[in-house]
Amino acid sequence: MRLQLALNVDDLEQAIDFYSKMFAAPVHKRKPGYANFAIDNPPLKLVLFERPGSGERINHLGVEVFRDEDVAAATERLEASGIDYLIEQETRCCHATQNKVWATEPQGLRWEWYRITDDTDALFESLEPSVAEKRAACCAPRAELTPEGQ
Numbered sequence: 001m002r003l004q005l006a007l008n009v010d011d012l013e014q015a016i017d018f019y020s021k022m023f024a025a026p027v028h029k030r031k032p033g034y035a036n037f038a039i040d041n042p043p044l045k046l047v048l049f050e051r052p053g054s055g056e057r058i059n060h061l062g063v064e065v066f067r068d069e070d071v072a073a074a075t076e077r078l079e080a081s082g083i084d085y086l087i088e089q090e091t092r093c094c095h096a097t098q099n100k101v102w103a104t105e106p107q108g109l110r111w112e113w114y115r116i117t118d119d120t121d122a123l124f125e126s127l128e129p130s131v132a133e134k135r136a137a138c139c140a141p142r143a144e145l146t147p148e149g150q
Contacts, residue, residue, distance in 0.1 A: 001070065002043035004062035004112075008054035015048050031095050060110040067115065068099055074113035075101045090117065 009015040016027055016035050023046070028038040033050040045064045065071060078085040078101065086102040100114035 001063060001065050002039075002045055004045040004047060004064050004114075006047040006049065006059035006062065008051040008057055008059050009048050010050075010052045010054075012048060012050035015050075019046055019048070029095055034095060058109065060112060062112040062114055065113060065115050071099050071101055071113050071115050078103055 007015075012033060012035060016030075019037060020026060023037060023039050023044075025037050025039045027035050029036045035048045037044070037046040039046060045062070047059070049059055051059075063074070065074075075085060075087060083103050088098070088100050088102070091098055091100065096116045097118040098114045098116050100112045103111050105111065
């Protein structure tokens with residue numbers, strides 16, 4: 001397990017240069033407007049989205065796990081706690097296919113517990129243009145967070 005920090009950056013090349021030096025780690029995955037680092041020490045998945053002028057620096061936070069059972073356990077914990085959540089199975093996001101569960105904390109910060117199941121070239125799942133335009137950030141839940149099954 002490792003924490004994920006997804007940041008919006010003005011200049012992807014400048015951010016890659018900085019974080020490569022700061023963590024003494026190479027880029028793990030790089031695509032147009034996107035890069036991520038899989039850092040061992042400290043255990044961190046650092047994700048960079050090139051979004052010049054974005055008012056928010058934090059895109060979202062997450063916990064990357066390596067077993068679907070861990071995503072299921074997070075889902076059960078959210079449900080038992082009465083926290084609204086959204087499950088996404090085999091969703092394409094951030095150049096990977098993932099199983100995940102989303103929750104949003106009281107001040108609006110989005111969290112995901114996720115497991116990568118495969119690589120993909122898609123930044124996010126193909127959506128109708130009107131829907132895609134409404135998605136201000138990659139990796140946003142595709143629906144409002146409500147208790148599953150309601």
